[in-house]
Amino acid sequence: MEALFNQLYSNGALLVLWGALLFHLILPFPREAHPAILWHKFAEQLADKVNTHSSYSQSIISGTLALLLMTIPMFALLLALKPLVWQAQLFDLALLLLAIDWRNTDKFTNQFVLAMAREDKEHAKMLLTPIVNRSTHSLSLLGLGKAGTETLIMSYGRNVVGVLFWYALTGGIGAFLYRMTVELGRAWSPSRKRFSPFGIPVIRLVVILDYVPLRLFALMVAVGKRTHEVFALLKLQAGSWPLPGPAWLLVAVGAKQQLSLGGPAIYEGSKAIRSKLGGRIAPSAIHIAQVQRLLAWRMFAWIVLQSAIMGFVYQGI
Template sequence: MEDLFSPFYSNGALLVLWGALLFHLILPFPREAHPAILWHKFAEQLADKVNVNTSYSQSMISGTLAWLLMLFPMLAVLVALKPLVWQPELFELAFLLLAIDWRNTDKFTAQFIAAIAREDKEQAKMLLKPIINRSTAPLSLLGLGKAGTETLIMSYGRNVVGVLFWYAIAGGIGAFIYRMSVELARAWSPSRQRFSPFGIPAVRAVAVLDFIPLRLFALFILFGHRAQTTVQLMKQQATSWPLPGPSWLLISVGGKLELSLGGPAIYDGHKAVRAKLGGRIAPSAIHIAHVQKTLAWRMFAWIVIQSLLMGLIYQGI
């Protein structure tokens, strides 16, 4: 029996992983108090200062330098601090806790489903507004259902699966840097004209970081009912979406549950043409609840499999 559990305590990485999940379950960070919110606001203030070039190439250079300025000094400080801490495991635990976030997504989803179920558009818009970049004012119930479903899928994909993947690769620092990179891409999203093309370098960086974890998670969702049909949809639709990781994830959920995702969206008063993904059913409250249940079970499977793989790797080491 001792040999069975030795991988879990012989290396602190697994203890940190499950400790972070347990602490987050008991005492999650409120969204308003999370460091990512402060980071997001600072990124917007920095962009106001340096995103002043009208030239495409100069704006790209400014965006690249701003991205480096935000991330590399923080990375250098965290790497330098790690050898100085008393317990490295506590250091890893702290930054994994700062990076992971599914409880706020659960809270948002429960409130959003209730608002959609009673057709309270104003409440649904109020819940969505601080989370997404697109304009919520013109959204109908159909548009709100799509936007809420996409938000739920991407929040679980990035704030849980992506964070855990990069924790396994690069520890707590890697998970935290990934989460902050996602927030930069969101703060400087080139979907909004004032950040185009300034935000393209940040979005491309996150696209690289997302590629493996989101596609692997899409395959987790793919298995089972309607797998063959969903694979066909991926072949047909994936190239029409600008980001490869999110495209697979959105199509896998939309195809499996036959939900219509994507489509045109309005950012700062300007209509963006986006491809339609998934199936043909407009997401309603019951469909969003089904999406959450599907993603939650797949995330649990991801956590179990990642834990087993980490245990085997560390045991081998």
């Protein structure tokens, strides 16, 4: 037992992982005070300066340069700061704590489920509007259920699973940069006309970063009941969604719970035609709560499995 404890103690990567999860559980960052919000606002201000709606090729170049301008200085700054910290594990802990976020998603989901249960559309829209790019003012209860479910799924997938995946591969700096890149993708999403095609370069980068973790998490979601139906719908529907990582995760959850996801959405007054995913049941309050429980247990399994793999790789536990 003492030898096992010593091995665990000497494995700084695992201690950082568990420490960040524990600290986040006890004292999560309020969404309004999170660095990602400031980062998002700065990205929008930068886009206002350089996104001039010129030709397609010039917009792509502007988007690429803006992406590099946002990420490279931050990467260089983090690399320069790390040697100055007296304990490298504390630096990784701080960055992972800033990158990970499931408590704010839990808070949003609990409040959203209550609003949906009361059929309080205005309150549900108020909760949803700050965290999605799509227009919410015209959404019905059905549209709100779909939008809320998709938001819940992608928040857990990116803000927890994706962050933990990139932490395991690249440490705290990689996890933090992943979270900030995803936030850039949301700020410059080309689903809104004013960021098309300016936002395409960052979305392509997000697609690459999401590809493995979200697909692996989708496979974990598929395990258990209705596995055959999940894989059948993945084969049938995933290719119709523009982003491969989110496609697998949305289809897996939708098929698992037989929920209807996707479909048309309105972005800044323009209707975007999106494929329908999942099953046929319109998400209601009880279904959203069920999705939350499903994803929470799958995330717990992910954390246990990742801890075991990291222990074996880093220390041979």
